[in-house]
Amino acid sequence: MYTIIETQKGKPCLIFNNYRYLCDRIRNTTTYWRCENRSQCGGRLTQKADQIPVLTAPHNHYYFFLN
Secondary structure (H helix, E strand, O other), rough: OEEEOOOOOOOEEHHHHHHHEEEEEEOEEEEEEOOOOOOOOOOOEEOOOOOOOEEOOOOOOOOOOOO
């Protein structure tokens, strides 16, 4: 299950498997998400339309966001 919330700056933030992702770019109906900890982690997701996101690059850290 995933949730999309808004950051304090008004940007979309996706929460998936207890990791937080920021919207990197949107191309047509595909949204590319990157780990919130982008300076140290290469974790990425791809989401087509309203489908469940797919992990395309793993994280190099444990999750740091809990519901």
